[in-house]
Amino acid sequence: MPDVDLARTTVRDLNAALHRLPNDTNETEWRVRNPRGQHSVAVGLDAPLTVEIDGHVGYYCAGMNQHATVVVNGNAGPGVAENMMSGKVWVKGDASQAAGATGCGGLLVIDGNASARCGISMKGVDIVVKGAVGHLSAFMAQAGNLVVLGDAGEALGDSIYEARLFVRGTVHGLGADCVEKAMEDQHKAELRRLLDAAGLDGSVDVGAFRRYGSARQLYHFHIDKAGSY
Amino acid sequence: MCGIAGLFLKDRTLEGDLGVLLAGMLAPLSDRGPDSTGFAVYGKAEQGALKLTLRGPRSLDVEALLHRLGEAVGGPVAHRRHDTHVVVTIPADREAAARQALRASPDVSIVGSGRRMELFKEVGRPDDVARRFGLNRMGGTHAIGHTRMATESAVTTDGAHPFTTGDDQCLVHNGSLSNHNAVRRDLIREGLTFQTENDSEVAAGFITSQLRGGRSLEQAMEASLAALDGFYTFVIGTEAGFGVLRDPIACKPAVMAETERWVAFGTEYRALVDLPGIEGARVWEPAPARVYRWELH
Numbered sequence: 459m460p461d462v463d464l465a466r467t468t469v470r471d472l473n474a475a476l477h478r479l480p481n482d483t484n485e486t487e488w489r490v491r492n493p494r495g496q497h498s499v500a501v502g503l504d505a506p507l508t509v510e511i512d513g514h515v516g517y518y519c520a521g522m523n524q525h526a527t528v529v530v531n532g533n534a535g536p537g538v539a540e541n542m543m544s545g546k547v548w549v550k551g552d553a554s555q556a557a558g559a560t561g562c563g564g565l566l567v568i569d570g571n572a573s574a575r576c577g578i579s580m581k582g583v584d585i586v587v588k589g590a591v592g593h594l595s596a597f598m599a600q601a602g603n604l605v606v607l608g609d610a611g612e613a614l615g616d617s618i619y620e621a622r623l624f625v626r627g628t629v630h631g632l633g634a635d636c637v638e639k640a641m642e643d644q645h646k647a648e649l650r651r652l653l654d655a656a657g658l659d660g661s662v663d664v665g666a667f668r669r670y671g672s673a674r675q676l677y678h679f680h681i682d683k684a685g686s687y
Numbered sequence: 688m689c690g691i692a693g694l695f696l697k698d699r700t701l702e703g704d705l706g707v708l709l710a711g712m713l714a715p716l717s718d719r720g721p722d723s724t725g726f727a728v729y730g731k732a733e734q735g736a737l738k739l740t741l742r743g744p745r746s747l748d749v750e751a752l753l754h755r756l757g758e759a760v761g762g763p764v765a766h767r768r769h770d771t772h773v774v775v776t777i778p779a780d781r782e783a784a785a786r787q788a789l790r791a792s793p794d795v796s797i798v799g800s801g802r803r804m805e806l807f808k809e810v811g812r813p814d815d816v817a818r819r820f821g822l823n824r825m826g827g828t829h830a831i832g833h834t835r836m837a838t839e840s841a842v843t844t845d846g847a848h849p850f851t852t853g854d855d856q857c858l859v860h861n862g863s864l865s866n867h868n869a870v871r872r873d874l875i876r877e878g879l880t881f882q883t884e885n886d887s888e889v890a891a892g893f894i895t896s897q898l899r900g901g902r903s904l905e906q907a908m909e910a911s912l913a914a915l916d917g918f919y920t921f922v923i924g925t926e927a928g929f930g931v932l933r934d935p936i937a938c939k940p941a942v943m944a945e946t947e948r949w950v951a952f953g954t955e956y957r958a959l960v961d962l963p964g965i966e967g968a969r970v971w972e973p974a975p976a977r978v979y980r981w982e983l984h
Contacts, residue, residue, distance in 0.1 A: 494956075494957060494960040495955055495956030495957035495958075495959070495960055496957065514956050514970065516955055516956060516957060517955075533956070533970055535940070535942075535955065535956065536940055551970075552970075552971065552972065554940065554942075554972055555937070555938075555940075573937070573972050574936075574937055574975065592937070592974075592975070593935075593936075593937075593975065
């Protein structure tokens with residue numbers, strides 16, 4: 459199992475080594491030590507690898523991820539898993555702002571809290587935060603699911619398009635055009651699937667969550683109101 | 688951009704290492720702020736004495752300056768030279784006379800004053816500026832540093848942080864304020880004076896004004912949430928206090944860490960990685976619009 463010490467190898471060399479791996483590589487398990495808050499660790503992966511990072515990482519860890527599983531045994535700085543396409547990113551500590559921003563697919567799991575703008579402009583990624591999320595989370599979210607076991611900060615789902623938001627704790631305010639919606643069986647089943655995928659198999663009651671989404675008043679052109687535009 | 692590093696020691700046995708630790712925190716922030724670097728160090732106070740940190744040109748005749756100051760304050764003046772800065776210690780009750788004497792030297796500016804605070808800032812990268820000032824040899828209870836990427840005003844020493852607007856008070860800022868001109872006018876009306884057109888100096892002045900009005904550091908920081916508009920992460924030093932405040936939108940990054948021995952602030956975690964015991968520290972992102980402060984007992 460390749461073991462990379464970032465005290466002796468540059469992030470650029472680590473990433474280049476990970477990018478060189480073919481899809482059918484046998485070197486699928488990687489360990490990275492001493493990240494010491496460095497930026498862009500394990501970005502742009504495009505193979506079914508598992509990269510486990512021991513320590514806190516800086517900006518943009520696991521950005522643009524495809525197919526790979528990236529595990530951070532620590533906290534992540536701003537923009538973790540930004541624009542991820544598929545695979546899984548699992549932060550065992552807290553994540554800073556804009557976690558999972560613009561993500562198109564895959565699963566981002568944060569065991570701790572995520573700060574402001576979690577899931578901003580998400581486009582299909584699933585995000586499960588076991589703690590709280592900060593203000594303006596799911597801002598302009600377009601598709602995908604954001605699940606929050608703790609509280610959500612102010613202006614949740616501001617200017618949201620079609621993403622689904624599930625929050626178990628207190629929501630400190632909904633943003634423009636974000637409303638609470640009924641939690642029907644299909645939503646409970648979807649939430650159950652997401653919680654299971656995040657490793658919470660059966661330990662969390664889906665009935666304790668409330669669902670939020672778009673009122674669809676903001677982004678449609680209303681012909682009846684053409685005179686107002 | 689810009690980078691901030693702040694360290695407040697709870698364990699007094701670390702006081703001799705304060706400068707080394709701060710220098711180690713500032714160096715990784717070089718790429719967030721390569722234009723200028725500054726820091727304030729809260730060292731030992733002497734009974735009845737006031738420290739003035741002065742800055743002058745490299746060609747400054749320090750002996751002549753000390754002679755003039757000595758005549759003004761009525762006795763010899765202890766001093767330490769740090770590159771372009773000189774820290775002089777004068778009797779606190781002779782401050783007015785010392786300032787009067789310094790007005791006769793237009794190439795000398797007073798960078799900071801206080802019982803404990805010494806303040807250094809220059810154009811340059813943090814490792815270079817720290818080395819020129821001898822930060823590694825400085826000790827104390829708390830220190831605040833800043834690496835600047837200039838956005839709102841020119842790359843000059845005057846535009847470098849920390850900003851100080853009162854004895855033993857300083858502030859560093861990452862961000863930009865949008866209502867600083869209006870707040871500056873109000874503060875000037877109150878009697879405060881400003882050395883620059885910089886937005887961050889206004890934030891320092893606002894805190895000074897609040898403290899002079901009898902408010903605590905905590906109350907002063909609460910009041911600035913209502914009075915100051917814009918983006919900011921502030922780290923604030925007073926003679927006995929260390930405060931952190933982020934604006935409600937909190938765009939500017941911030942990380943804090945705490946152990947039994949110290950509390951530290953870094954714009955990024957990279958600034959904190961060499962602190963003793965960081966592996967076991969509680970590391971968290973300070974919440975928006977929440978006042979954090981620690982005081983010496």
